[in-house]
Amino acid sequence: xxxxxxxxxxxxxxxxxxxxxxxxxxxxxxxxxxxxxxxxxxxxxxxxxxxxxxxxxxxxxxxxxxxxxxxxxxxxxxxxxxxxxxxxxxxxxxxxxxxxxxxxxxxxxxxxxxxxxxxxxxxxxxxxxxxxxxxxxxxxxxxxxxxxxxxxxxxxxxxxxxxxxxxxxxxxxxxxxxxxxxxxxxxxxxxxxxxxxxxxxxxxxxxxxxxxxxxxxxxxxxxxxxxxxxxxxxxxxxxxxxxxxxxxxxxxxxxxxxxxxxxxxxxxxxxxxxxxxxxxxxxxxxxxxxxxxxxxxxxxxxxxxxxxxxxxxxxxxxxxxx
Amino acid sequence: xxxxxxxxxxxxxxxxxxxxxxxxxxxxxxxxxxxxxxxxxxxxxxxxxxxxxxxxxxxxxxxxxxxxxxxxxxxxxxxxxxxxxxxxxxxxxxxxxxxxxxxxxxxxxxxxxxxxxxxxxxxxxxxxxxxxxxxxxxxxxxxxxxxxxxxxxxxxxxxxxxxxxxxxxxxxxxxxxxxxxxxxxxxxxxxxxxxxxxxxxxxxxxxxxxxxxxxxxxxxxxxxxxxxxxxxxxxxxxxxxxxxxxxxxxxxxxxxxxxxxxxxxxxxxxxxxxxxxxxxxxxxxxxxxxxxxxxxxxxxxxxx
Numbered sequence: 001x002x003x004x005x006x007x008x009x010x011x012x013x014x015x016x017x018x019x020x021x022x023x024x025x026x027x028x029x030x031x032x033x034x035x036x037x038x039x040x041x042x043x044x045x046x047x048x049x050x051x052x053x054x055x056x057x058x059x060x061x062x063x064x065x066x067x068x069x070x071x072x073x074x075x076x077x078x079x080x081x082x083x084x085x086x087x088x089x090x091x092x093x094x095x096x097x098x099x100x101x102x103x104x105x106x107x108x109x110x111x112x113x114x115x116x117x118x119x120x121x122x123x124x125x126x127x128x129x130x131x132x133x134x135x136x137x138x139x140x141x142x143x144x145x146x147x148x149x150x151x152x153x154x155x156x157x158x159x160x161x162x163x164x165x166x167x168x169x170x171x172x173x174x175x176x177x178x179x180x181x182x183x184x185x186x187x188x189x190x191x192x193x194x195x196x197x198x199x200x201x202x203x204x205x206x207x208x209x210x211x212x213x214x215x216x217x218x219x220x221x222x223x224x225x226x227x228x229x230x231x232x233x234x235x236x237x238x239x240x241x242x243x244x245x246x247x248x249x250x251x252x253x254x255x256x257x258x259x260x261x262x263x264x265x266x267x268x269x270x271x272x273x274x275x276x277x278x279x280x281x282x283x284x285x286x287x288x289x290x291x292x293x294x295x296x297x298x299x300x301x302x303x304x305x306x307x308x309x310x311x312x313x314x315x316x317x318x319x320x321x322x
Numbered sequence: 323x324x325x326x327x328x329x330x331x332x333x334x335x336x337x338x339x340x341x342x343x344x345x346x347x348x349x350x351x352x353x354x355x356x357x358x359x360x361x362x363x364x365x366x367x368x369x370x371x372x373x374x375x376x377x378x379x380x381x382x383x384x385x386x387x388x389x390x391x392x393x394x395x396x397x398x399x400x401x402x403x404x405x406x407x408x409x410x411x412x413x414x415x416x417x418x419x420x421x422x423x424x425x426x427x428x429x430x431x432x433x434x435x436x437x438x439x440x441x442x443x444x445x446x447x448x449x450x451x452x453x454x455x456x457x458x459x460x461x462x463x464x465x466x467x468x469x470x471x472x473x474x475x476x477x478x479x480x481x482x483x484x485x486x487x488x489x490x491x492x493x494x495x496x497x498x499x500x501x502x503x504x505x506x507x508x509x510x511x512x513x514x515x516x517x518x519x520x521x522x523x524x525x526x527x528x529x530x531x532x533x534x535x536x537x538x539x540x541x542x543x544x545x546x547x548x549x550x551x552x553x554x555x556x557x558x559x560x561x562x563x564x565x566x567x568x569x570x571x572x573x574x575x576x577x578x579x580x581x582x583x584x585x586x587x588x589x590x591x592x593x594x595x596x597x598x599x600x601x602x603x604x605x606x607x608x609x610x611x612x613x614x615x616x617x618x619x620x621x622x623x624x625x626x
Contacts, residue, residue, distance in 0.1 A: 037430045039356075039437060099614045105430050106354035107613060110564045113356075114606035117561060121603050236557070241441055244434065286449050293445035299438040303431055304421055 011153045013270055014263075018160040019221045021262035023243045025167050025255060026214030032252035032313075033175055034207040035187035037105045040112030042239025043119045044089045044212050048219020049229050050123065050130050051088045052081035053139045056224075069128050070136065078142035082163075082220045089216025093209045101204045116240065124231040135230025139223050160221055167214055168255055174210070175255075183207050184253075237292060242269070245299045251309030260310060269295065325473045326590045332479045332548060334586020335486040339541030340559055341566035341578035342493065343534030349510035349573025350530045351419065353432035357440035358538055358563055360447075363556030365407045365539025366546040367447050372399035373458050389467075389477040391459050392547065400543055404536040411535030412528055414439050420524075440557070447553045456551040482544045489540055490579060493533065497575065502529055510573045561602045562589065565609035571619030580620070584608075 023041060030036040059065075059073030074080070092115075100111045124133050143155050174180055182203050185193040194200050223229050233239070242265065250261020272294055276287035283290075302309065344358045377395040378384065386393040418435050466474040497503035509516040509526050517523060545555060566585045570577025585605050592604040612619065 035430070037433065099610055103613060103617055106433060107568075107617075109354060109356075109430075109433060110561070110568075111606075111610065111613070114561050114602075114609065118603040118606055121600055125597055125599055237441070241437070244437075248434075286452065289445045289448040293442060293449065296438050296442040296445060300418060300435060300442070303427075303435050303438070304418070307427065307431065 008153065011157050013266065015153060015157050015160050015225055017263045017266035018157070018164050019218050019225065020243060020246060020266055021164050021259040022160075022167055022218040022221065023215055024247045024250065024258035024262045025164070025171055026211040026218065027243055027247050028211075028252060028255060028258040029171060029175075029183075029207055029214070030211035031247065032254070032258070033180060033187065034183045034204060035105070036101075036204060036208055036211075037109040038112045038208070038211070039109050039236075039240055039244070040114070040116035041215060041243050042234045042236055043112065043116030044093070044215035045219045045222070045239045046116070046119050046123065046231070046234035047092060048085035048089050048216035049223035049234070050136070050219075051085040051216065052220030053136045053223045053229055054130060055084045056081040056140050057136065057138065068136070069131050071129050078140070078224065081224070082217055085216040085220035086213040087216075089219070090209045090213040093212030094205065097205045097208050101208065102201055113236075116234070116236070120231050120234055123234075133231060135228060137228040139227045139229070141224050141227065156225060160225070163217065163221065164259065167217070168259065171214075171255055179203075179206075241292075241299075242295065245295055245302075247309075248299060248302050248307075249309055251311035251313065253313035254309070254311045256314070257309050257311035264310070265295070265298075268298070323591070323594065324471050326594060327587055328473055328475060329479075330587030330590030331583060332482055332586070333590055334583035335483055336541045336545050336548070336582075337559065337562050337566050337586050338579045338582030339486060339489065339537045339544070340563045341570070341582045342490070342575050343537040344563050345567045345570065345573055345575060345578040346506070346510070346530050347534045348567060350506060351415075351432075351527050352513070353419075353429050353436065354564070355534075356433060356437040356560065357414065357443060358436075358534070359556035359558070359560035360440040360443040361407055361411055361535055361538040361556065362542035362545070362559055363447055363551075363553060364410055364443050365403050365535075365542035366551045366555065367451060367542075368403040368406045368539065369396070369399040369543045369546065370451070370456060370458060370551055372402055386459070390481060391478050396458065396543075396547070400540070403543055404539045407539035407542075408532040408535040410443075411531040411538075415527065415531045420527075440560075444553055444557065451551075451553065453553060458546055458551075478547055482548055485540070485544060489537065493537070493575070496533075502526070506530060558602055561609070562586075562605040565605040565612070568609055568617075569612050569619055571621040574619070574621045577619060577621040 023045065026044075027038065027041060030038050054070060054072055055074045055076050056078060057070075057073045058075040059070060060068040096111055096115055100108045123130055126132065130136055141152065141156065142159060144152065147155060175183070182193065182198050185196070185198070186200055186203055190200055246261040246265040247258055248261070249265050250259070251257025269291065272291040273287075276284070276290055279287060279290075340358060340362050343361075344355060347353075347355045347358070373392075373395045377398060382395050382398065384393065384395060418439060419432055422432055422435060466476045467480075469475055497507055505516065505521045506526055506529060508519070509521060509523060513523070516526075542556065545559075562585045566581035567578055568581070569584060570579070570581030585608060588608055589601040589604050592600065596604070616622075
């Protein structure tokens with residue numbers, strides 16, 4: 001491979017890792033700061049991606065309408081796609097939160113898992129909604145006319161990193177505020193937080209919705225990066241499990257750790273691809289499973305031997321005390 | 323419609339086998355075991371390995387019993403697979419959850435660890451057998467029996483109900499009459515009280531995993547006989563299992579049995595109105611309704 005090809009490859013990897021970093025930041029609010037166990041990230045991933053795709057593409061007309069079914073197509077600019085994805089994910093998180101956030105942690109986990117599977121089933125089966133299993137294609141990319149399409153990924157990398165930094169700063173600001181301290185108090189000891197007069201349910205709901213909105217943003221960025229989405233992308237493996245491994249590896253409760261974890265684990269994930277390329281031909285078809293097995297083992301090792309992750313939780317106090 | 327209810331009872335009895343193990347583990351080891359569905363898959367595939375591999379190699383004949391779709395090979399493979407999966411469940415406990423218990427990790431870390439274990443099991447199945455659907459005995463399905471009221475049922479399905487009935491009966495006798503069974507029920511009722519009465523909880527936890535694993539394996543094999551084997555079969559069972567467990571009140575084995583039957587019937591009856599692929603979603607909706615209106619399940623006292 002020539003140098004230009006290698007650089008293009010690395011840029012593509014950095015875009016995907018950056019999108020995963022945004023998911024990790026969203027999960028970090030829910031799990032790292034509030035202790036909410038969401039194992040249905042793939043659901044918000046899916047909804048965010050489809051929402052943004054349908055907001056930014058036109059509704060198919062003429063001959064295309066026979067082949068591509070979609071409930072609506074608003075043909076609006078990219079920014080509206082991002083905002084719409086975040087908004088819809090926030091509303092859905094709110095609805096899931098009502099029956100589950102008052103109950104124990106396990107219930108939230110099972111419910112989020114159920115919602116993710118249900119959304120995948122709906123998008124897979126309901127052809128009128130978003131073209132069923134074949135998915136949507138031709139999702140527009142922002143600032144496309146600016147450079148040669150071959151070099152477009154540089155622009156998109158800048159957009160992803162820019163949004164990642166904004167999300168990072170936003171969350172950093174939020175978790176250092178009194179609001180963030182209440183979340184951590186709930187995570188550490190719900191009863192004593194409630195005794196201090198904090199409305200546990202409300203704070204959990206705010207954290208859950210906030211995290212889900214950021215995940216929706218991640219889903220939207222993914223849709224515009226790949227330009228084509230179909231339900232099979234949003235599986236528990238790529239949509240949920242790997243994000244958990246990233247956050248646990250980087251350090252839950254640490255936003256820098258969330259970003260670092262996304263890049264490190266994505267690097268390892270891609271690295272194992274080069275490893276499995278060395279396998280004999282007969283085993284190659286099953287290489288992805290071997291790679292996921294390694295990632296699964298990595299999660300268990302982290303949980304047993306380094307549950308705080310690479311960076312560990314950062315001590316956060318009010319800047320007035322410093 | 324009556325036919326769908328009968329099929330639902332068959333499916334529900336399989337769900338019950340998984341849900342009973344899940345609810346015992348939930349009550350005694352005290353966390354949501356997300357690898358339980360994949361233990362069911364593991365049971366089905368270990369039996370497949372026995373039926374198409376080991377047993378054919380050592381020369382057990384492939385003949386089948388009368389109208390049933392399996393023969394001596396399955397009779398041998400069934401208990402072997404139950405024991406093997408009990409061993410796998412205990413092994414996971416010893417190398418993962420026991421260490422987490424010693425470290426005093428939070429409940430969610432256990433659940434996450436079991437989620438990791440679920441993926442590890444599934445990936446091993448995918449590496450060894452690939453992603454296609456498999457059958458214990460390829461070929462046409464045996465003709466169904468005609469029962470009154472236009473119900474068609476395959477002899478295999480009648481046997482499935484019979485096997486589930488025997489297994490649950492044995493487990494009931496074990497829990498009611500043996501010292502270990504009584505100790506298990508005591509631990510599920512009140513962990514602290516069990517500890518001060520001198521019950522060795524580590525030993526009980528090992529038994530719980532063993533029983534849970536064996537029951538899950540049986541459920542997986544029976545589903546494999548009834549429908550097919552697929553690496554994701556266990557994962558698709560996970561939401562029905564949790565729905566059955568929560569419906570029947572966590573920790574209550576008889577509740578899990580009832581819950582499993584209710585979920586199974588609801589899933590089958592739903593196919594009259596919905597695409598069959600929506601079955602997990604049906605279980606999920608029922609679970610959400612229970613959480614909204616009776617979060618402690620049908621057998622739990624409502625403290626709220």
